[in-house]
Amino acid sequence: MNQFAIITRNFSRSSAVQSAIKNVTVIGGGLMGSGIAQVAAQAGQNVTLVDDGEKFVAEAIARIKTNTDPAAASQEADLIVEAIVENMDVKHQLFKKLDAVAPGHTIFASNTSSLSINEISSVVKEDRQNNDGILRHKDLNSHLSTYSLYLHLFGGLHFFNPVPVMRLLEVVRGDKTSDDTYNTMMEWGKSVGKTCITCKDTPGFVVNRLLVPYIAEAIRLFERGDASARDIDVAMKLGAGYPMGPLELADYVGLDTNKFILDGWHSKYPEEPLFKPIPLLNKLVSEGKLGVKSGEGFYKYEKK
Numbered sequence: 657m658n659q660f661a662i663i664t665r666n667f668s669r670s671s672a673v674q675s676a677i678k679n680v681t682v683i684g685g686g687l688m689g690s691g692i693a694q695v696a697a698q699a700g701q702n703v704t705l706v707d708d709g710e711k712f713v714a715e716a717i718a719r720i721k722t723n724t725d726p727a728a729a730s731q732e733a734d735l736i737v738e739a740i741v742e743n744m745d746v747k748h749q750l751f752k753k754l755d756a757v758a759p760g761h762t763i764f765a766s767n768t769s770s771l772s773i774n775e776i777s778s779v780v781k782e783d784r785q786n787n788d789g790i791l792r793h794k795d796l797n798s799h800l801s802t803y804s805l806y807l808h809l810f811g812g813l814h815f816f817n818p819v820p821v822m823r824l825l826e827v828v829r830g831d832k833t834s835d836d837t838y839n840t841m842m843e844w845g846k847s848v849g850k851t852c853i854t855c856k857d858t859p860g861f862v863v864n865r866l867l868v869p870y871i872a873e874a875i876r877l878f879e880r881g882d883a884s885a886r887d888i889d890v891a892m893k894l895g896a897g898y899p900m901g902p903l904e905l906a907d908y909v910g911l912d913t914n915k916f917i918l919d920g921w922h923s924k925y926p927e928e929p930l931f932k933p934i935p936l937l938n939k940l941v942s943e944g945k946l947g948v949k950s951g952e953g954f955y956k957y958e959k960k
């Protein structure tokens with residue numbers, strides 16, 4: 657919950673588009689989840705924030721309901737946005753739990769940076785009609801278009817860090833995401849003030865497919881000793897107009913998250929040189945140097 661201090665800033669109700677979603681549950685209250693909870697609350701939605709670490713701060717409690725039990729927090733949710741650790745097994749465990757308790761109409765979304773939405777959603781039942789006792793469709797053999805209206809209330813909602821500032825939301829359509837679910841996710845994204853783009857369920861979607869290899873190449877450049885960290889960052893800021901250099905950005909995103917992404921892609925695509933493990937990145941993470949959140953990565957940071 658390290659970003660809750662920012663909740664006091666600009667906390668005005670957004671005049672953005674109205675969304676059909678009124679109750680949002682955000683699971684994972686770290687770097688991303690706290691920002692997602694903030695923008696939804698700013699848009700006037702009822703937000704429940706769940707974290708298993710019980711690291712809530714008083715400021716947040718005043719505006720956003722908090723909970724440590726994902727199941728209890730999902731009973732009334734129209735939309736659940738998952739922003740927990742980037743690990744398939746842990747995400748599967750969570751979604752299995754949610755699937756058993758969430759109302760039949762609840763949309764499930766993951767904020768994953770790099771994992772497949774199809775794979776994450778594979779543990780969710782194809783038809784969730786029984787959780788609230790409402791039969792969503794009477795005839796399972798009916799025409800596919802009718803069936804698919806309810807088939808997959810699951811998609812990707814990929815935000816960018818820092819969530820309150822970055823204007824983009826990638827809305828990811830899995831193979832089974834229904835048109836209704838997709839349209840509602842797009843509408844909700846606009847309601848929380850984001851510009852939405854649509855992408856297929858491919859590794860890294862759009863931004864990370866381009867950004868992560870770029871960051872990885874910068875780490876390799878530094879590892880080889882071709883330039884100092886500072887010079888690499890200054891070069892990309894002044895030579896290419898980026899707001900942050902790649903190593904600063906790696907620290908900002910979290911070196912553990914960068915490593916989770918690369919490791920996952922490397923195991924799926926072992927021949928791809930851009931996804932190969934980086935010894936320096938692995939060493940920093942094994943030393944607990946995770947970037948801004950731990951106080952040290954490629955640079956040192958003062959703890960707030």
Ligand SMILES: CC(=O)CC(=O)SCCNC(=O)CCNC(=O)[C@H](O)C(C)(C)COP(=O)(O)OP(=O)(O)OC[C@H]1O[C@@H](n2cnc3c(N)ncnc32)[C@H](O)[C@@H]1OP(=O)(O)O
Binds near residue numbers: 662769
């Ligand atoms: C890994 C993934 O899956 C996907 C990802 O997220 S990849 C990462 C994507 N993010 C980026 O690339 C970030 C690149 N960096 C930037 O855009 C900018 O450096 C930055 C927006 C983070 C900071 O901007 P800056 O101009 O250097 O600093 P600063 O002047 O302090 O901040 C600019 C504004 O943002 C606000 N801001 C900065 N950090 C904030 C935060 N964490 N929360 C809320 N507001 C914040 C500041 O209050 C300031 O607002 P005002 O203009 O209203 O005063």
Ligand SMILES: NC(=O)C1=CN([C@@H]2O[C@H](COP(=O)(O)OP(=O)(O)OC[C@H]3O[C@@H](n4cnc5c(N)ncnc54)[C@H](O)[C@@H]3O)[C@@H](O)[C@H]2O)C=CC1
Binds near residue numbers: 816913
């Ligand atoms: N860091 C970044 O820049 C971005 C990260 N993401 C993705 O967002 C997700 C979260 O990333 P961060 O916020 O950076 O991580 P983080 O480590 O800051 O936060 C994760 C939070 O989830 C909590 N958590 C873990 N397992 C849980 C569970 N089973 N139930 C409830 N809470 C649990 C942890 O206590 C922690 O507070 C990951 O999938 C990541 O890939 C997406 C966009 C950008």
